[in-house]
Amino acid sequence: MSGIITDIKTNITDEDAYAEKLYEDLIASCSQHVKKKDLKLVRKAFDLAKESHKGVKRKSGEPYIVHPVEVAKIVTSEIGLGAVSIACALLHDVVEDTEYTLEDIEHFFGEKIASIIDGLTKISGVFDKRSSLQAENFRKMLLTLSDDVRVILIKLADRLHNMRTLESMPTNKQLKIAGETIYLYAPLAHRLGLYSIKTELEDLSLKYRHPNVFDEIALKIKDNEKKRQQEINRFSLPIIEKLGRNNIKFDINGRPKSIFSIWNKMQTKNIPFEEVYDLMAIRIVFKPLNPEIEKAQCWQIYSLITDIYTPKPDRIRDWISSPKANGYEALHTTVMGPNGKWVEVQIRSQRMDEIAERGFAAHWKYKGEGSGESELDKWIKKIRIMLENPNSDALEFLDEFKMNLFAAEIMVFTPKGDLKTLPKYSTALDFAYDIHSEIGNKAIGAKVNHKLVPLNYVLRSGDQVEIITSNKQKIQKEWLEHVKTAKAKSSITDAIKAETKDRIQKGKTILETKLRELKVQPSGRVLKKVLPEFEVVTKDELYSKIGSGIIKLDNLRKILKKNTKNKIIRYWGLQIAKSTTSNKTKKENIAPKRKQKFSYKDPLIIKDSSEKEQVNIEFAKCCNPIPGDEVIGYKNPDIDDVLIHKAKCPNAIELMSKEGNYIVRVKWTSQKYLSSLAKLSLSGIDRIGIAADITAIISTELSVNIRKIFIETHDGIFEGEIELYVHNVTDLNNLIMNISKIKGVDSVKRKEEISK
Numbered sequence: 001m002s003g004i005i006t007d008i009k010t011n012i013t014d015e016d017a018y019a020e021k022l023y024e025d026l027i028a029s030c031s032q033h034v035k036k037k038d039l040k041l042v043r044k045a046f047d048l049a050k051e052s053h054k055g056v057k058r059k060s061g062e063p064y065i066v067h068p069v070e071v072a073k074i075v076t077s078e079i080g081l082g083a084v085s086i087a088c089a090l091l092h093d094v095v096e097d098t099e100y101t102l103e104d105i106e107h108f109f110g111e112k113i114a115s116i117i118d119g120l121t122k123i124s125g126v127f128d129k130r131s132s133l134q135a136e137n138f139r140k141m142l143l144t145l146s147d148d149v150r151v152i153l154i155k156l157a158d159r160l161h162n163m164r165t166l167e168s169m170p171t172n173k174q175l176k177i178a179g180e181t182i183y184l185y186a187p188l189a190h191r192l193g194l195y196s197i198k199t200e201l202e203d204l205s206l207k208y209r210h211p212n213v214f215d216e217i218a219l220k221i222k223d224n225e226k227k228r229q230q231e232i233n234r235f236s237l238p239i240i241e242k243l244g245r246n247n248i249k250f251d252i253n254g255r256p257k258s259i260f261s262i263w264n265k266m267q268t269k270n271i272p273f274e275e276v277y278d279l280m281a282i283r284i285v286f287k288p289l290n291p292e293i294e295k296a297q298c299w300q301i302y303s304l305i306t307d308i309y310t311p312k313p314d315r316i317r318d319w320i321s322s323p324k325a326n327g328y329e330a331l332h333t334t335v336m337g338p339n340g341k342w343v344e345v346q347i348r349s350q351r352m353d354e355i356a357e358r359g360f361a362a363h364w365k366y367k368g369e370g371s372g373e374s375e376l377d378k379w380i381k382k383i384r385i386m387l388e389n390p391n392s393d394a395l396e397f398l399d400e401f402k403m404n405l406f407a408a409e410i411m412v413f414t415p416k417g418d419l420k421t422l423p424k425y426s427t428a429l430d431f432a433y434d435i436h437s438e439i440g441n442k443a444i445g446a447k448v449n450h451k452l453v454p455l456n457y458v459l460r461s462g463d464q465v466e467i468i469t470s471n472k473q474k475i476q477k478e479w480l481e482h483v484k485t486a487k488a489k490s491s492i493t494d495a496i497k498a499e500t501k502d503r504i505q506k507g508k509t510i511l512e513t514k515l516r517e518l519k520v521q522p523s524g525r526v527l528k529k530v531l532p533e534f535e536v537v538t539k540d541e542l543y544s545k546i547g548s549g550i551i552k553l554d555n556l557r558k559i560l561k562k563n564t565k566n567k568i569i570r571y572w573g574l575q576i577a578k579s580t581t582s583n584k585t586k587k588e589n590i591a592p593k594r595k596q597k598f599s600y601k602d603p604l605i606i607k608d609s610s611e612k613e614q615v616n617i618e619f620a621k622c623c624n625p626i627p628g629d630e631v632i633g634y635k636n637p638d639i640d641d642v643l644i645h646k647a648k649c650p651n652a653i654e655l656m657s658k659e660g661n662y663i664v665r666v667k668w669t670s671q672k673y674l675s676s677l678a679k680l681s682l683s684g685i686d687r688i689g690i691a692a693d694i695t696a697i698i699s700t701e702l703s704v705n706i707r708k709i710f711i712e713t714h715d716g717i718f719e720g721e722i723e724l725y726v727h728n729v730t731d732l733n734n735l736i737m738n739i740s741k742i743k744g745v746d747s748v749k750r751k752e753e754i755s756k
C-alpha cells in the first residue's frame with residue numbers, strides 16, 4: 001500500500017504541533033473501541049485530513065482539523081463506533097472541501113471507507129445545500145444512504161459538533177442550522193435511540209431559536225435545584241436502604257429533565273414551569289448479579305420499591321419484555337411519594353442504561369470482543385427494515401419526527417419541496433399568504449398531500465401543500481377567522497380595506513347625487529339623521545353599504561323629513577357620557593341645539609340610551625389613543641364629531657384650557673373585539689436578522705397584528721417604525737417590553753408625535 005505519509009511534505013509547524021496534540025486526545029478517547037492494530041488506520045486518516053485541510057480556519061478561528069477530530073471523538077466516545085467510523089469521521093469533509101477526490105480516498109483507504117465518505121458528501125448536499133426537502137425525497141435519501149447507517153451516525157456527530165460551536169456563526173445561519181437540527185437531526189437521533197445526543201441537539205437548538213426562553217428555564221432550574229434534590233433524597237433514602245439490604249448494587253438519581261423537554265411540556269400541556277418541574281422522576285441503574293438474571297432483577301427491584309411506595313395502577317411500562325422500536329429497554333412505574341405526589345421510577349440495568357443513552361451501538365459492547373462491527377451490521381439491517389417498511393409511507397415516517405417538533409410550530413412543504421415554518425394551527429390559507437399576499441387573495445382551495453381541502457384546513461407538520469387560485473376570487477371578511485398568522489391577517493385586512501375604499505367612494509358619490517336631486521346640501525346634520533334610519537353607525541359604513549347596493553336610497557326624502565330617534569352609541573367599544581346635570585327633555589332632543597355645551601368639570605355618567613347624542617367618533621392623529629389610554633373627547637362646535645385625544649396629549653391640554661366647554665368625558669367600554677392602530681418607533685444597533693427577530697416577537701404576540709413595518713439602517717444603526725393593531729395598552733406594553741429584550745434593540749417607544 002502506498003502510504004500517504006511519504007507523499008506528504010512533513011515540515012513541522014505550530015499547526016502540526018497543535019494537530020499532534022489533537023491526535024493524542026483522540027487516541028485517548030477511542031482506546032476503548034479501537035484495537036491496537038486498527039490504530040494505523042486512524043493515524044492514516046488523521047494525516048490525510050490534517051494535510052488536506054491545512055491552513056484552513058473555521059469560523060471560530062481555530063484550524064479546520066479541530067472539527068473532524070471533534071467529530072471523530074463524538075463518533076467513538078459518544079456513539080461508541082470503531083476504527084472505520086473514526087477514520088470516516090476524520091475524512092468526512094475532505095472530498096467536499098478539498099482537492100482530494102473520492103478516487104483518492106478509495107485509493108488510500110479502500111472501497112468501504114470510500115463508499116461511506118461518498119454517502120457523507122451526498123447527504124450533506126441534501127441536508128445543507130438545498131433549502132428544499134420533501135418528505136418522500138427525504139425518506140428515499142435516507143434509504144439509499146443508509147446502505148451504511150454509519151453515514152447517518154457520522155452526519156449526526158458532525159451536526160452535534162456544529163451545534164456545539166454554533167456561537168461563531170452569523171445569526172441568520174444560526175437560526176437556519178438550529179431549525180434543521182430540531183426538525184431533522186434530533187428526531188433522527190431519537191429514532192436511532194441516541195438519547196443523549198437527541199437531548200443535546202434539542203437543547204442547543206432551543207438555545208439559538210429562543211434564547212430568552214432557554215435562559216429563563218435554565219435559571220429556574222438552577223433556582224429550584226436545591227429543593228428538588230432534597231425531595232429526591234427524601235424519596236430515595238428508604239429505597240437505598242432496602243435495596244442495599246438485598247445486596248443490589250445500584251445508582252439512584254433524579255432523572256434530569258432537559259430544558260427543551262420542560263419547555264415542550266409547558267407548551268403542549270399549557271402548564272407553568274413549576275408544574276412540569278414538580279413531576280419527579282427517579283432512575284435506578286443497577287449492576288446485575290449476572291447478565292442472565294437482569295430481567296428478573298428488574299422485577300425484584302420493582303417489588304422492593306412497591307413494598308415502600310404504593311404503585312399507581314395501570315402505570316407499569318414494561319419495555320424489558322418487548323423493547324421499543326429504537327431499542328429502549330427499561331421498566332417504568334409510577335408510585336405515590338412521601339409528600340403525596342406521584343413519582344415516576346425507571347428501573348434499568350447498566351446495559352439497558354447504556355443502550356438508552358447511546359442507542360444500538362451500545363449493544364455490541366456487551367456481545368464480547370471479536371463480534372465487533374458485525375453486531376453493528378445487524379443493527380444497520382434493523383434500521384433498514386424500519387426504513388423500508390411498506391406500512392410506513394413517507395409521511396408516517398415523518399410522524400415520528402413530528403413528535404419532537406416545537407409545540408408552537410409546524411413545518412410544511414411547498415409542491416417543490418421547500419420547507420416553510422408556520423405557527424401551529426395554521427391553515428392552508430395562512431400558507432397561501434405566507435407564499436405571497438396575491439396567492440392568498442386569489443386562493444380558492446388547496447391540495448394537502450394531493451387531496452383537495454378547504455382553505456380553513458388546519459395543516460400538520462410534514463404536510464405538502466399546493467394552493468389553488470382563481471382570478472375571480474374575492475376576499476371575504478370571514479377569512480380573518482380562518483387564519484392564524486399575523487401576515488395573513490394583515491394582508492386580508494389590507495385587501496378588504498382597499499376594496500372598501502372603492503366602495504365607500506362609490507357610495508358617497510351616489511348619496512351626494514341623490515341629495516342634490518332632493519336639493520339638500522350634504523352635511524353632518526343630514527348624515528346624523530340618515531345613519532340611524534339605515535341602522536349604521538358611521539359615515540363610511542353608510543357609504544359602503546350604499547356603494548355595494550345593500551342600502552337603497554328610495555325613501556331618502558321621507559327619512560329627511562322624519563325626526564331622528566337616537567340609538568345607543570357604541571363606536572368600537574367607546575361610550576360617550578353626558579352630563580347628568582344637563583338633564584335634557586324630549587323636546588330639546590327633538591330640536592337639538594347645534595352648539596350643545598358640555599362641561600368637563602361636571603360629573604358625568606353613562607346615561608340611558610334614549611338620551612344619547614348621535615355623534616361620530618374620530619381619533620386624534622396627533623396622539624393615536626387606544627383603549628385603555630386615559631382619554632378625553634372634544635366636541636367640535638362646528639361639526640358633530642367628537643375627537644378623542646389622550647388626556648396627556650399637549651393638544652388636548654391646550655383644548656382643555658381654551659375650550660373647556662366643549663370637552664366631554666369619555667370612557668372605554670368593552671375592549672374585547674377592538675383593535676386600534678398604534679405606532680412604535682425603535683432604534684438600535686444593526687445586525688443580520690434583527691428584523692426577523694422583531695417580526696417574530698410581534699407575530700408571536702397573539703393579540704397584535706402588524707400593519708406596516710419599516711426598518712432603515714445606516715452606519716450600523718437601524719431605525720424603524722412599526723404600525724400595528726393592538727387590543728389595549730397592556731398588550732402594547734407587553735410587546736414593547738418583549739421587543740426591547742431583543743439583542744441589539746436600544747429603544748422602543750410608542751410614537752406620540754405631536755403634529756397639528
Ligand code: MN
Nearest residue numbers: 067092093158
Ligand atoms: Mn463537517
